Amino acid sequence: MFRWLTLCAALMAPAQLAAHPHVFVRTKMAVVFDDSGEISVRLQWYYDEYFSLLVTADLGLDPDGDMLLTADEQALLDEQITAWPADYTGDLEVVQGATVLPLAEKRNHRMTFENGLFYEVHLRPIAEIADRNAPLTLLAYDPHYYVAYDLEGPVVIEGRDDCTVTVTPANLDAAYTTVEELLYGRPASDVGPDEEFPEVGQAFADTVTVTCAAPL
Template sequence: MLRKLSLIGLLLPAPALAHPHVFVQVEMAVAFDAQGGVAVRLDWVYDAYFSMLVTADLGIDIDGDLQLTPDEQALLDAQVAAWPADFDGDLEVAQGDTILPLAPKRDHAMVYENGIIRETHLRPVAQLADRAAPLTILPYDPSYYVAYTLAGPVSVTGRDDCTVDIIPANLDAAYTLVEELLYGRPASDVGPDEDFPEVGRSFADKVVVTCAGLL
């Protein structure tokens, strides 16, 4: 996704600087292949306000017809073509207490439709820890600069013996944690140059994929 340094520049004019700054709906699918591999397909659907800020900042869709020219599409693609080395994709895949390594993204694409920016990509799991254990998947930004919310059901492709359980984030507990870590300060008082506590995981919806056979 568009990296946080550019996000800060886009959002400084906003009236409030409370975390989170960007709201993203996450559409997710889990894909198994014939070779025993597994990957998570993600669609990040950005909120209308942020999508508008991005198009204005890049100088695309100036005529407001909600259509991009080839040059404008190329410019939008260029902003997300290469993730910084220190960006892990705001995705955690685990088995039990073991966080699994993820391979570089694939099939990365940007779509601009009806004034909304959608970023889609595939994150293969590089190595499983236990082929008998369920997968636990959490989309989140540790700093909670970006708020990810799971949208719709999670599908599974490549096999038919898996079930998906979605555990919504406990928002009451997450907000209580924020208050404790900020010693009662309102989140809106945290300025852009201050470190916000890494509470993003507490706000993450959890997806648990359990299969009858080995992964």
């Protein structure tokens, strides 16, 4: 997705470039426990109609408009999403207390095109658990709020039946106040395409807390 954001920015109208966020993604999340003791987070991203249209135009997909990809078109789509830049973290943060846990490389990464919209899914294993007796806190966000991730519940637990999930919605009033403070009162629409937007994405993220009765 990261590469597409750069490519599609050139196609966006000036009014779209002046706004934050640019891309809206419905997000579903699952925490997966496997038999080996590994814990992973599965993310499902459903892109908005406008961004999906930009991607099809940029990559030359579905020129006949039948909402179906040929084998060659799917291969091109797969090629474009396989590699992430080294500085792209995948817009996912997993925390225990004040400790941000390292995440392993993504797995089972695939993209599909359904009814004119793009849908992406991948698995992010947690490389190291700091405390097996502490809850996990998960946040899906883009630090610079270029992409808005709208978490859709419920957050699913797979592989265990002794864990509960609590979702704390973001305080949007506080988030917008933070944006105003960091922009020194300037409206977000005044931030030009060549300016770096402040790292406010976390303030807009819902907080997912996973608590298990037994050690992780």
